[in-house]
Amino acid sequence: xxxxxxxxxxxxxxxxxxxxxxxxxxxxxxxxxxxxxxxxxxxxxxxxxxxxxxxxxxxxxxxxxxxxxxxxxxxxxxxxxxxxxxxxxxxxxxxxxxxxxxxxxxxxxxxxxxxxxxxxxxxxxxxxxxxxxxxxxxxxxxxxxxxxxxxxxxxx
Amino acid sequence: xxxxxxxxxxxxxxxxxxxxxxxxxxxxxxxxxxxxxxxxxxxxxxxxxxxxxxxxxxxxxxxxxxxxxxxxxxxxxxxxxxxxxxxxxxxxxxxxxxxxxxxxxxxxxxxxxxxxxxxxxxxxxxxxxxxxxxxxxxxxxxxxxxxxxxxxxxxx
Numbered sequence: 001x002x003x004x005x006x007x008x009x010x011x012x013x014x015x016x017x018x019x020x021x022x023x024x025x026x027x028x029x030x031x032x033x034x035x036x037x038x039x040x041x042x043x044x045x046x047x048x049x050x051x052x053x054x055x056x057x058x059x060x061x062x063x064x065x066x067x068x069x070x071x072x073x074x075x076x077x078x079x080x081x082x083x084x085x086x087x088x089x090x091x092x093x094x095x096x097x098x099x100x101x102x103x104x105x106x107x108x109x110x111x112x113x114x115x116x117x118x119x120x121x122x123x124x125x126x127x128x129x130x131x132x133x134x135x136x137x138x139x140x141x142x143x144x145x146x147x148x149x150x151x152x153x154x155x156x
Numbered sequence: 157x158x159x160x161x162x163x164x165x166x167x168x169x170x171x172x173x174x175x176x177x178x179x180x181x182x183x184x185x186x187x188x189x190x191x192x193x194x195x196x197x198x199x200x201x202x203x204x205x206x207x208x209x210x211x212x213x214x215x216x217x218x219x220x221x222x223x224x225x226x227x228x229x230x231x232x233x234x235x236x237x238x239x240x241x242x243x244x245x246x247x248x249x250x251x252x253x254x255x256x257x258x259x260x261x262x263x264x265x266x267x268x269x270x271x272x273x274x275x276x277x278x279x280x281x282x283x284x285x286x287x288x289x290x291x292x293x294x295x296x297x298x299x300x301x302x303x304x305x306x307x308x309x310x311x312x
Contacts, residue, residue: 026226070182072300110297137293139309141266144228153295 012059073109117148168215229265273304
């Protein structure tokens with residue numbers, strides 16, 4: 001079931017990130033910080049919304065999104081990750097669809113997804129192309145030399 | 157002279173922004189917030205660096221930049237503005253060059269500049285093309301319908 005997470009889901013979200021095999025330590029820590037802001041301030045004040053897919057109390061995956069400052073109803077999908085053991089079961093697709101639907105309910109107009117151009121993110125990029133996103137821009141060497149930023153967008 | 161601003165320069169920076177004729181009220185308030193963070197936490201902790209061009213105590217223009225999280229030495233030029241009365245005198249070009257030099261000294265590798273695709277930003281876009289930036293990406297309808305995000309980059 002996809003739902004808003006409870007405070008107790010925090011450690012499991014951390015574990016999902018730590019087990020992705022693609023996130024760096026800094027990236028895992030970044031999500032931890034967004035989670036703390038979400039817990040202490042709530043989604044509207046912090047600007048970070050979380051949803052989780054849970055099964056028997058176990059977090060299979062999560063997504064985090066929020067509005068982009070100084071835009072008219074443009075949202076960012078900040079993070080989405082699925083536990084290695086739960087992959088290929090549609091969890092990621094379900095979370096992405098639920099995030100889009102929640103953003104639509106918030107009035108969202110455009111959703112931005114940023115990811116890496118590295119080979120190990122090829123399945124991530126294929127996932128967005130398969131779920132209706134347009135590859136709209138690439139910034140060469142953005143993350144580091146040889147690691148491009150790839151930006152996908154979807155009208156909601 | 158281009159220098160780090162003092163606390164007393166804050167109101168003048170605000171006035172430069174309020175007088176640009178292109179910034180919205182939300183954008184002016186956003187710079188005010190970055191300025192407050194810069195004042196209370198300093199550049200390294202806040203992630204916001206300011207420089208000003210001053211003449212006889214009067215702020216002619218300023219720039220604000222900082223490192224992009226989760227990248228290897230990529231920096232953003234967040235804001236740059238020149239007082240209407242001081243335009244066409246090379247103040248903007250001087251501030252941009254000083255910001256680039258300061259970012260190089262901080263170890264910066266790549267500088268990102270984001271602006272709008274609206275007609276009233278045509279001179280802004282021409283300014284970046286004339287100062288060695290590459291127009292690397294456009295995100296359609298990013299700010300609002302009909303108002304694209306235009307991204308320029310420069311290797312430092």
